[in-house]
């Protein structure tokens with residue numbers, strides 16, 4: 045069978061949490077070993093399960109990955125990204141409160157960041173978010189290190 049054109053692939057919905065602390069720092073986590081783009085830094089989250097809302101998926105994923113229970117979820121932006129392996133629709137949500145201690149349940153790493161981000165490499169689908177932060181915060185210059 046012929047591969048469908050990239051733009052025709054049905055997107056997979058992904059809930060992504062942009063956790064922001066009282067100092068305005070945002071949380072990035074590294075993708076665990078064994079996943080595509082292992083070691084790349086991203087905002088934590090994951091795919092919606094059948095019938096799940098973005099908010100429910102985000103709550104579930106952050107418990108599964110980080111051991112925290114999030115407070116109110118504020119939908120921010122939606123972005124479609126085409127990768128070789130998949131076409132994803134990323135639902136970025138801001139989260140300002142949570143409870144519980146952070147536990148790296150998938151042996152990933154976490155880092156609180158300001159602009160410019162110090163960790164590398166940053167996942168391609170994460171880069172636009174850094175640009176949105178730059179716009180919101182009046183930050184000029186590169187948002188992250190060259191890979």
Ligand SMILES: Nc1nc2c([nH]c(=O)n2[C@@H]2O[C@H](COP(=O)(O)OP(=O)(O)OP(=O)(O)O)[C@@H](O)[C@H]2O)c(=O)[nH]1
Pocket residue numbers: 058059060079081086087088089090091092125127130132134167168169170
């Ligand atoms: N979590 C997250 N995923 C992102 C971001 N940006 C981005 O392009 N993605 C993509 O969205 C998809 C999320 O899938 P995932 O593999 O993290 O989700 P999951 O935990 O449900 O995976 P699983 O199927 O291995 O259980 C990946 O294709 C990933 O590359 C981001 O900032 N955060």
